[in-house]
Amino acid sequence: MADFLLYALLAGLSLAVVAGPLGSFVVWRRMAYFGDTLSHAALLGVALGFVLDISPALAVTVGCLLLAILLVTLQQRQPLASDTLLGILAPSTLSLGLVVLSFMHDVRIDLMGYLFGDLLAISATDLYWIVGGSVVVLGLLIALWRPLLAITVHEELARIEGLPVAGLRMALMLLIAVVIAVAMKIVGVLLITSLLIIPAAAAQRHARSPEQMALGASVLGVIAVCAGLALSWFKDTPAGPSIVVSAAVLFLLSFALPKR
Amino acid sequence: MRGLPGGVMSEALIRLDQVSVEFAGQRVLDNIHLCVQPGEIVTLIGPNGAGKTTLVRAVLGLLKPDSGSVWRKPRLRIGYMPQKLHVDPTLPLSVLRFLRLVPGVDRARALAALEEVGAAQTIDSPIQTVSGGEMQRVLLARALLREPELLVLDEPVQGVDVAGQAELYALITRLRERHGCGVLMVSHDLHLVMSTTDQVVCLNRHVCCSGHPAQVSGDPAFVELFGSHAQSLAIYHHHHDHAHDLHGGVVSDTHVHGDSCKHG
Numbered sequence: 001m002a003d004f005l006l007y008a009l010l011a012g013l014s015l016a017v018v019a020g021p022l023g024s025f026v027v028w029r030r031m032a033y034f035g036d037t038l039s040h041a042a043l044l045g046v047a048l049g050f051v052l053d054i055s056p057a058l059a060v061t062v063g064c065l066l067l068a069i070l071l072v073t074l075q076q077r078q079p080l081a082s083d084t085l086l087g088i089l090a091p092s093t094l095s096l097g098l099v100v101l102s103f104m105h106d107v108r109i110d111l112m113g114y115l116f117g118d119l120l121a122i123s124a125t126d127l128y129w130i131v132g133g134s135v136v137v138l139g140l141l142i143a144l145w146r147p148l149l150a151i152t153v154h155e156e157l158a159r160i161e162g163l164p165v166a167g168l169r170m171a172l173m174l175l176i177a178v179v180i181a182v183a184m185k186i187v188g189v190l191l192i193t194s195l196l197i198i199p200a201a202a203a204q205r206h207a208r209s210p211e212q213m214a215l216g217a218s219v220l221g222v223i224a225v226c227a228g229l230a231l232s233w234f235k236d237t238p239a240g241p242s243i244v245v246s247a248a249v250l251f252l253l254s255f256a257l258p259k260r
Numbered sequence: 261m262r263g264l265p266g267g268v269m270s271e272a273l274i275r276l277d278q279v280s281v282e283f284a285g286q287r288v289l290d291n292i293h294l295c296v297q298p299g300e301i302v303t304l305i306g307p308n309g310a311g312k313t314t315l316v317r318a319v320l321g322l323l324k325p326d327s328g329s330v331w332r333k334p335r336l337r338i339g340y341m342p343q344k345l346h347v348d349p350t351l352p353l354s355v356l357r358f359l360r361l362v363p364g365v366d367r368a369r370a371l372a373a374l375e376e377v378g379a380a381q382t383i384d385s386p387i388q389t390v391s392g393g394e395m396q397r398v399l400l401a402r403a404l405l406r407e408p409e410l411l412v413l414d415e416p417v418q419g420v421d422v423a424g425q426a427e428l429y430a431l432i433t434r435l436r437e438r439h440g441c442g443v444l445m446v447s448h449d450l451h452l453v454m455s456t457t458d459q460v461v462c463l464n465r466h467v468c469c470s471g472h473p474a475q476v477s478g479d480p481a482f483v484e485l486f487g488s489h490a491q492s493l494a495i496y497h498h499h500h501d502h503a504h505d506l507h508g509g510v511v512s513d514t515h516v517h518g519d520s521c522k523h524g
Contacts (some may be wrong), residue, residue: 027350028348028350028351029348030348146361146363149361150361152348152351153345153347153351153353153358153361154342154345154347156320156322156340156342157340157342157345157402159322160320160321160322160338160340161362161406201350204350204352207352208352208354209352209353209354209357210351210352210353210357212352213351213352
């Protein structure tokens, strides 16, 4: 197997595994729009990475983390509803990223690659970032599983029972931020949220417990990555969109199976 | 289960002194004093907008009062039963799994708690499918699994039919005796609450009157707040010196231990 295909497969699979449980939380807590906002901001992170001459992966991670913190702070300090706030921040950060990039005439940037992913161009260094980031996020998710589930069911009950609700909520946002930074290379900023949401939504219909849904989402994500890459390999389609299309087909198929 | 409190009756579980809360410049709670002793049932009554839920949130530590002090017994274990529970329909969660969100709970303990509140049949149901009355019992079971020293119940019989309401209040009284915990609850049901409570606190942004139900129902402030109709309801109930459980058995107000006891 060609190196670049192996890299692509490993990167896609590690992302799919962590996207299962994390995406389940995004679905349960209705954070899809939040994920979208963070991923749009990721492009601004890329631009700033070029301006400040630091690694784009690092710049995007830090950028997403900062935006997550900004968002939480804004939510607490002013009366606008969350979706309004997200509707302001998402296009603003994306546009600002594009404007900043347009000023840099001396760097050639593959904009399409950042918007829709460039999975087959992943280097060994990218792969380390992706696998490392996924392992860290997955480990933290497993460690925080029960408290995160408790605050998802009823925040006040969780708080009275002694859980640090604000901290947990922030932790979940930061985990999403890290995964978005990591996933950008794979499916691009415009498609990241779909990789979190679609497998989880597809697994939802047939799951009987939160854990089943998370695990099912991981399995479906893995299948989508394999199918998407195969499609890309044999039919020369763009890899990121092929993975998303595969996931969407799995989602539609989940309706065909009888509900337990 | 834990024993009944003996010599520590004077030690309060919570004590609120001169507590005031404002929302957007409007005073919602004014100069509130409140105290709950172990084994005591304190009921908050008052019209809509009287600040009952706000007061409960202050007791629970969910909001900080603008002035005054909220004292809780150190490491006080609170079992809280919220008004309602909305779980997102996409979250596949059985009643058992919901109860197991309390650390250290296994199936046997969850089942025991559900049996105690009469909702054992729901254990494997998805939590979104249990009925309103069953949900109140499931929430009560979760509060009990915390082995609480203080049970805080915010309108515990909301959405429950009339027969179920009386039974639920009887259940709360029994649980108080079984677990020896203090109970603070919010209620609208004057006539049902009067027979099961030790202390009534009548709230309308400030404490209008408080004390034993018999005293309070004769208080002019109570009559002014709820009207003479309510007074007649309350007084009527005090002439009626017993209550009924769901099986029609007599539950004595003063609780003399006898055949009707289902505890101990």
